[in-house]
Amino acid sequence: IRTGRATPELIQDVIVKAYETEAPLKNYATINVSDAKSLLIIPWDKTIIDNIVKGITSSNLGFSSVVEGEHIRVSMPDLTEERRKDYVRVMKERVEDARVAVRQIRQKYRQEIDEALKGSFSEDEADRLREEIDKIVKDKNSEIEEIKEKKETDLMTI
Structure with missing residues (x-):
């Protein structure tokens, strides 16, 4: 946007x-x-x-x-405040889509870890991988939030 x-x-x-x-x-x-x-x-x-x-x-x-x-x-028409707010709304929808995608990826990898536990995977190794996944997800969500805030400021600046 x-x-x-x-x-x-x-x-x-x-x-x-x-x-x-x-x-x-x-x-x-x-x-x-x-x-x-x-x-x-x-x-x-x-x-x-x-x-x-x-x-x-x-x-x-x-x-x-x-x-x-x-x-x-x-x-293209000049951007009115109303149009800028519409762009912010669309941007927030896309941000939420990105967060959902990150959650789905986390869920997929957690399921793979659970499947691996049924085999020769140790519980300690599974816990370590889960923590690593959670850290990556937290980092990506922070990155998404940072991008969202910058873009919202950019969109609302005349």
Whole structure:
């Protein structure tokens, strides 16, 4: 999540209706960064330019699009406080997804340790590995939290 800069990721998954089907914009065009506040969409088939514009408009992302010959220029709006708060909310959802992924990895390795205990693995070795895993998880969660705080500050700074 980046502010103040246009990136293709902002619109590549916008749904476009073309050829009697719906698909993400990235399936129909090349998306390039034109400047810090605008993107240039170059459709592979020039007959679907209007479909792409409709898709961008109906996405309700707040972007304005202008057809310039055989390509489309998409301009990013200035960030309002409300939009910044939306970005923070999305960022927090992604942070929670990262924490869940870390927990799932910890759980997987703990299960593997439990399985190894049924074999020739000693209880002391299992405890040592569990502690090591917990330390790694704690470190990663701290790293995630640090990144979250920096990003939240970055997103809310005008």
